[in-house]
Amino acid sequence: MNDSPHDTLLSDASSATKQRRTYSIGELAKLFEVTPRTIRFYEQEGLLEPERRGQTRIYHEKDRVRLKLTLRGKRLGFSLAEIREVIELYDAMPDGNARQLRRLLELLADKRANMERQLEDIRLMQRELDDVEARCQEALNNLLRTTPRL
Structure with missing residues (x-):
């Protein structure tokens, strides 16, 4: 291993600096390509807890991570209540990480099972559409064969 005490001190200092980093609502919005309104909504829902200085919101690294997790959870189809539950588990428990995981x-697993059911429903609907389409095409072909042309 090539880890020197100096390298450890640098990484600790970098980590400490990152923890002190703050963001404005505009910076977070730009960073995650969302609107400030979206961020305020997540704050209203209890997913973000920025520091307030008068009318100014000051977001810390914890808020950045929470926003990242919230947006990832939404992309995966989780409800805000499910996202909040996972985040709160992590915050509330000393062993929060294991419990959260x-x-x-x-x-x-629940989300995957729901998606599998939805996929099967879609496959069934596709088969029904194929059947209706085939019957319609057959009826049209019969109609065209038996209808005199002018």
């Missing part, structure tokens, strides 16, 4: 695995 177990709960997230449960939610993922």
